[in-house]
Amino acid sequence: MEKVFLSPSRYVQGKDVIKKAGAYIGKLGNRALVLADKFVWNIAGNDLANILERSDIRVEKVAFGGECSKMEIDRITELSKKACSNVVIGLGGGKTLDAAKGVANQLGLFLTTIPTTASTDAPTSAVSVIYTDKGAVESYRFYNKNPDLVLVDTRIITNAPPRFLVSGIADALATWVEARAVKQSHGQIVSGGAPTIAGQAIAEKAEQVLFEYSLQALEANKNKLVTSALESVVEANTLLSGIGFESGGLAAAHAIHNGFTAIDGNIHHLTHGEKVAYGTITQLVLENKPLNELDRYIGLYLQLGLPVTLKDIYLENATDEDFYKIAEIATAEGESIHNMPFKVTSDDVVQAIKGTDAYVKNYKKRHGWREEQK
Numbered sequence: 001m002e003k004v005f006l007s008p009s010r011y012v013q014g015k016d017v018i019k020k021a022g023a024y025i026g027k028l029g030n031r032a033l034v035l036a037d038k039f040v041w042n043i044a045g046n047d048l049a050n051i052l053e054r055s056d057i058r059v060e061k062v063a064f065g066g067e068c069s070k071m072e073i074d075r076i077t078e079l080s081k082k083a084c085s086n087v088v089i090g091l092g093g094g095k096t097l098d099a100a101k102g103v104a105n106q107l108g109l110f111l112t113t114i115p116t117t118a119s120t121d122a123p124t125s126a127v128s129v130i131y132t133d134k135g136a137v138e139s140y141r142f143y144n145k146n147p148d149l150v151l152v153d154t155r156i157i158t159n160a161p162p163r164f165l166v167s168g169i170a171d172a173l174a175t176w177v178e179a180r181a182v183k184q185s186h187g188q189i190v191s192g193g194a195p196t197i198a199g200q201a202i203a204e205k206a207e208q209v210l211f212e213y214s215l216q217a218l219e220a221n222k223n224k225l226v227t228s229a230l231e232s233v234v235e236a237n238t239l240l241s242g243i244g245f246e247s248g249g250l251a252a253a254h255a256i257h258n259g260f261t262a263i264d265g266n267i268h269h270l271t272h273g274e275k276v277a278y279g280t281i282t283q284l285v286l287e288n289k290p291l292n293e294l295d296r297y298i299g300l301y302l303q304l305g306l307p308v309t310l311k312d313i314y315l316e317n318a319t320d321e322d323f324y325k326i327a328e329i330a331t332a333e334g335e336s337i338h339n340m341p342f343k344v345t346s347d348d349v350v351q352a353i354k355g356t357d358a359y360v361k362n363y364k365k366r367h368g369w370r371e372e373q374k
């Protein structure tokens with residue numbers, strides 16, 4: 001099978017780079033549709049619009065409705081047509097960026113993503129996760145092209161609440177765990193094709209950077225500082241994880257995350273990365289990783305305050321029916337869990353989800369972990 005590598009055309013990251021948006025985006029077009037939700041318009045959207053207008057780029061301001069659904073993408077596409085935009089700019093979290101990708105792709109326009117949090121690896125990829133209006137994952141849309149430009153202003157990102165950065169770290173820590181499984185199984189990347197050495201190396205680097213710098217970056221973020229550690233972790237969450245998952249492949253962690261999105265209840269209050277965090281530890285349990293490897297992950301996740309017990313993910317009182325529902329979705333035909341180097345049944349998933357909780361409780365006891373340590 002042929003190897004495939006995907007990446008954005010240009011990635012620019014730094015403190016206050018938004019001020020240079022006119023110069024970078026001006027190379028792509030002069031009529032921009034800027035998509036951001038109400039909150040993000042206030043914290044960054046209006047500034048961005050002023051910056052673009054000063055560079056003679058006309059701006060059509062659009063408020064994102066909040067869900068990346070087919071209907072929402074079609075609505076924004078119509079607005080873009082009316083405004084005769086030639087470049088689409090998504091500004092905000094993963095859902096806003098995914099919706100902007102859908103619009104740019106439907107109209108064949110240039111695309112810029114400007115994440116205002118480092119909460120996911122959505123900014124660089126050529127895929128959108130499409131949700132039902134009720135918030136369950138419906139499908140993935142794959143595009144022929146990644147974003148033309150990814151602009152990451154680390155000052156904006158460090159001003160966001162730390163929960164976003166931590167969620168992005170969790171999404172990025174899944175990257176190597178999953179890419180390694182795909183490598184072992186000779187599986188395929190999400191858009192089809194075999195992974196490249198480059199894709200795998202980038203995924204592995206994400207893990208290294210995150211184990212080395214996550215805790216320092218989190219402290220910088222809590223104090224709204226842009227340190228080198230913060231820059232490193234933002235790059236790991238965004239660029240390394242983005243290329244790493246797309247060109248390295250997904251396996252069990254994201255499939256289990258998809259199972260979590262399909263059930264009702266408070267689990268919906270968790271972010272994408274938080275659900276992926278539990279899925280990642282569950283994948284390590286499925287893989288029967290030895291004690292030191294499992295403990296290395298659990299120790300970091302606990303220090304970052306990520307959810308690693310059933311109580312943390314609001315499934316403490318879940319019934320077996322709930323667990324099997326999650327597992328059925330996670331093991332559905334076509335799910336990335338089939339990239340694992342061995343066959344995984346829905347019962348294996350249920351045992352590993354419960355096994356994660358059981359083992360983490362043991363870890364906490366052995367390490368004298370108290371909840372206030374978070």
Ligand SMILES: NC(=O)c1ccc[n+]([C@@H]2O[C@H](COP(=O)([O-])OP(=O)(O)OC[C@H]3O[C@@H](n4cnc5c(N)ncnc54)[C@H](O)[C@@H]3O)[C@@H](O)[C@H]2O)c1
Pocket residue numbers: 037039040043068092093094095096098116117119120121122123125126127128129156157159160161167171271272273
């Ligand atoms: N396409 C991909 O490759 C890919 C990869 C990973 C995740 N995703 C998708 O990303 C989505 C999750 O993204 P998310 O976790 O960013 O959530 P989100 O997009 O739902 O955004 C969450 C909230 O963050 C707020 N926000 C944005 N910037 C902020 C800031 N600076 N300060 C404070 N609040 C801010 C927004 O107003 C929004 O209410 C999911 O839909 C997931 O499927 C896609």
Ligand SMILES: [Zn+2]
Pocket residue numbers: 120121171254272276
């Ligand atoms: Zn993810």
